[in-house]
Structures are given as structure tokens and as C-alpha cells.
Amino acid sequence: MLNKINPIVKDISVPGIRVFANKVSEYSNGINLTIGQPDFPTPTRVKDAGIKAIENNLTGYSHNAGLLPLREAVSNFFHEKYGFLYDPYEEIIITNGASEAIDSVLRTIITPGDEVILPIPSYSGYESIIQLSGGKIVTLDTTKTNFIPDPDDLEKIISSKTKAIILNFPSNPVGVSLRKEQIEPLVRLLSKHKIFILSDEIYSENVFDFDHISFASYPEIRPQLLLLHGLSKSHAMTGWRLGYVLGDQKVIEQVLKVHLNNSICASLPSQYAAIDALNNCRNAPENMNRAYIERRDYVYNRLTEMGLHALKPNGTFYIFPSIQHTKLSSLEFATRLLEEQYTAVVPGSAFRAEDYIRISFANSMENIKEGLDRIEAFIYSLK
Numbered sequence: 198m199l200n201k202i203n204p205i206v207k208d209i210s211v212p213g214i215r216v217f218a219n220k221v222s223e224y225s226n227g228i229n230l231t232i233g234q235p236d237f238p239t240p241t242r243v244k245d246a247g248i249k250a251i252e253n254n255l256t257g258y259s260h261n262a263g264l265l266p267l268r269e270a271v272s273n274f275f276h277e278k279y280g281f282l283y284d285p286y287e288e289i290i291i292t293n294g295a296s297e298a299i300d301s302v303l304r305t306i307i308t309p310g311d312e313v314i315l316p317i318p319s320y321s322g323y324e325s326i327i328q329l330s331g332g333k334i335v336t337l338d339t340t341k342t343n344f345i346p347d348p349d350d351l352e353k354i355i356s357s358k359t360k361a362i363i364l365n366f367p368s369n370p371v372g373v374s375l376r377k378e379q380i381e382p383l384v385r386l387l388s389k390h391k392i393f394i395l396s397d398e399i400y401s402e403n404v405f406d407f408d409h410i411s412f413a414s415y416p417e418i419r420p421q422l423l424l425l426h427g428l429s430k431s432h433a434m435t436g437w438r439l440g441y442v443l444g445d446q447k448v449i450e451q452v453l454k455v456h457l458n459n460s461i462c463a464s465l466p467s468q469y470a471a472i473d474a475l476n477n478c479r480n481a482p483e484n485m486n487r488a489y490i491e492r493r494d495y496v497y498n499r500l501t502e503m504g505l506h507a508l509k510p511n512g513t514f515y516i517f518p519s520i521q522h523t524k525l526s527s528l529e530f531a532t533r534l535l536e537e538q539y540t541a542v543v544p545g546s547a548f549r550a551e552d553y554i555r556i557s558f559a560n561s562m563e564n565i566k567e568g569l570d571r572i573e574a575f576i577y578s579l580k
Contacts, residue, residue: 205328217531221541228540228568230556233369233515235433237485239470240478243432247470255465261457263291263441264468270475271441278479281413283424287446290456291463291471295399295427295440300326301456302423302442303361306393307332311360316346318517318550320369320397332360340550343508344371344517348382361393364412367400370548370555371517372510374404380412388417395423399440402431402482404512405490413443420445423452430513431482432474437467489514492558492565499569500556503576514559517545521552523579530554537578538571 221227238244250256262268268285276282283289292298299322307313309331315323316337327334335354339346346364364383367374387394396412413424427440440463442452474481493516497509500518507518520530527544531554535541545553558565 205331208328217535217541217543220535221539224535224539226539227535228564228571230558230560230565230568231541231543233430233513233557233559234435235430235485235514235559236561237433237488239433239437240474240481243434243470243474243478243481246473247437247466250466250469255469257465259291259462259465259468261462262289262453263463264465264472267291267468267472267475268441270472271443274475274479275411275413275443279409279411279414281411283413283443284446288443288449290442290449290453291468292427292440292442292456293460293463294429294435294438295397295425296322297438297456297460298425298427298440298442299323299395299397301452301459302395302425303327303332304330304459305448305452305455306361308360310358312356312358313360314351314354314362315549316362316364318344318368318370318545318548318553319363320365321547323363333358335359336549340552344368344373345375345379346383348386351383352386355390355392359390359392361395362387363395363397365397365399367398367404367409367512369400369513370515370543370545370550370553371508372513372515373508374407374409374512376407377410380410380415384412384415384418387421388415392421393423394418394421395425397425399425399427400430400513401426403486403489403514405486405493406511409512423448428471428474432478433481433485434467434470434474437464437470439463439467439471489558492560492562495562496556496558496565496569499573503573505576514557516556516558517550517553518556519552520545520554523576525579527551527554534572534575538575540568540571540575542572 221229268289272285303326307330311332401409423444428434505518531544543555
């Protein structure tokens with residue numbers, strides 16, 4: 198029966214992140230520096246809100262777009278923190294994590310042959326959904342512009358077939374956030390083109406050195422913008438699977454059709470927990486960020502001492518050092534590091550950036566130090 202399976206599915210490979218995360222689990226003394234998952238517990242009162250919902254038998258379906266009090270909490274959060282307003286009745290959908298938001302949006306807008314622009318390096322999860330929808334990926338190389346999209350380079354690849362661009366800032370895998378002077382030229386360019394802008398800002402609450410600026414802050418692109426977000430990173434709620442998409446009412450009503458046929462609604466206990474997270478635990482990211490900053494500085498300094506050049510991340514919990522001078526492919530580097538030093542990182546090829554590796558510092562300082570000692574030993578062995 199294998200020959201009857203959709204050939205697009207057969208051509209999709211397991212993301213490199215998961216490959217190495219799975220492999221390192223086979224080693225009893227393995228150090229896993231691959232997964233983008235906060236190593237902190239969900240805030241206690243958020244867990245309590247989820248437990249209370251279960252105890253009160255609030256375990257059925259909600260409105261397909263999500264509980265209205267949660268949509269109101271999402272709307273209020275962005276309005277109070279970032280100054281823009283989305284209507285909780287018609288412009289917000291609660292999803293099963295930001296991943297389902299991405300899936301529902303892309304399946305809503307893409308038709309076979311449509312082009313979607315991806316600045317690379319890029320989170321690998323976007324590619325599979327684009328391909329499953331029959332879309333074509335057009336890449337914008339940012340490795341020579343400090344991982345910041347250059348408006349002139351971008352304009353050259355926008356065509357009559359371009360349906361959308363996906364922007365992910367703060368960025369997975371490189372840890373780059375955008376300042377106002379870097380965002381505004383992109384906004385001016387994109388406002389001239391009738392293409393969708395998918396802004397994945399899931400790491401907006403994990404910015405270290407300056408305030409996050411959302412693309413949704415610019416009214417001139419609001420009709421074409423879909424803001425993707427969730428609580429996985431900000432509140433250590435990866436397993437709760439709680440995300441949301443915000444956009445223009447006419448577009449959101451179409452996305453809702455895909456979402457409800459995809460999953461009906463997000464988990465109800467998770468929605469009640471999310472209300473508490475957004476209304477009462479807005480300081481949760483600040484507590485985690487203090488630890489991330491300490492780890493970031495340590496990792497950056499250690500890598501620099503090893504001769505692995507990297508931009509110092511100003512957001513997320515990833516660092517993306519170059520391994521070009523080792524003369525190894527990123528896959529060979531990651532494979533040998535795992536086999537020889539029992540330490541897992543993600544090869545840059547998983548993000549379409551061959552000369553790099555991604556290291557996650559969403560881990561204990563003890564594991565980070567041990568992992569970097571092993572990376573240093575591996576680098577030394579290459580000499």
C-alpha cells in the first residue's frame with residue numbers, strides 16, 4: 198500500500214531537531230542541547246487553573262474559535278503590552294499550539310504553485326506544511342546580513358506567484374530580534390505588495406536587550422498580516438498545546454473553517470489555564486529570562502574561546518555558531534559530536550544553513566557546562 202501514499206508525504210523527512218533529540222536519548226550519559234523547550238515548570242497557579250477546570254468537568258468542546266474570555270485575554274494582552282488591538286469576537290482564534298495556527302493559516306491561503314518566501318536560516322516546521330499544501334518555497338538568504346532580511350534582496354524575489362512571506366522574530370534558530378530601524382524598511386516594502394505576511398512571534402516574550410516590536414504594530418500592513426503566537430515558550434507550556442492566530446476579520450473567518458475541521462477547538466482545560474497565564478502571570482517570562490541571559494552569556498563566551506563565531510542572541514534561547522572552519526558538514530559535525538562526545542546539537546542543514554549548528558540553552562547550567570566541555574574536547578580533537 199506504500200505506493201498509494203501521497204508522494205509529498207513520502208518525500209518529507211523527520212526534522213533534524215527530532216532526529217538528534219531521539220538519538221541522544223539512547224546514551225545514558227548524553228547531553229541534549231537540541232530541544233527548544235523551557236526547562237522550567239508551568240507556573241503553579243496556571244497549573245491549578247487547569248486542574249480546577251478538570252475537577253469542575255470543564256472538559257468538553259468550546260466555541261470553535263476558543264473561549265471568549267480567553268480571546269479577550271489575548272486581545273487585552275497585546276493591547277496593553279504592545280498597543281495594538283484585535284477584536285476578540287472576530288479576529289482571534291485559539292489553536293492547538295502555534296504549530297496548528299501555522300498549519301491552519303497556510304492551508305487556508307496556499308493553492309498549488311503558490312510561492313512562499315522563507316528567510317533562511319528558517320525553522321524547519323514551515324517547510325513541510327508549505328509542501329503539503331502544494332506551495333513552492335523561495336528562500337531569502339540572510340547569512341550575509343547578520344540574519345536580518347535585506348529589503349532590496351527581498352524585493353528581487355517577490356513575484357506574481359508570491360502568496361506569502363513568513364517572518365519569525367525573535368528567530369529560531371539564530372536568536373535574532375529586530376529593532377525598529379530594521380523593521381520599518383521591511384514594512385514599507387511589504388505594504389506595497391498584496392501578499393500575506395505571517396509573523397511568527399512565539400518568542401516575543403523572550404527578548405533580552407531591548408523591547409520587542411511586533412509587525413502588528415504597523416496599521417499599513419494589518420490587512421495582510423497574520424500574527425502567530427502562543428504560550429509554549431513564554432509560560433513553559435509546550436505540552437498544553439495552546440496557541441493563537443490574530444488577523445483581519447475577513448481572513449480569520451476563512452482560517453476558522455480550516456481550524457474547526459482540523460481540530461474542532463483547543464483543549465478546554467488548557468484554555469482555562471491560558472486565561473490565568475495571560476491575566477495573572479505576565480511576569481513569568483521575566484523570571485525565566487534572567488536565567489536565559491546568564492546562560493546565553495556563558496555559552497557565547499565559551500564558544501568564542503573555542504573559536505566558534507556566533508552572533509550573541511538578543512532573543513529566544515538558541516545560539517547559532519558557525520562551524521565552517523572545521524571543514525565538516527553540519528550533519529557530519531553533529532553526528533560525530535554525538536557519537537564521540539555523547540552530546541546532541543542540531544545541524545544547520547535542518548534550517549537550510551549548512552555551515553552552522555544550533556545549540557539550545559534551555560537547559561540547566563550544569564548540563565550546559567558539561568555539554569560545552571564536550572564540544573570543546575571535540576573541537577580540540579579535530580586539530
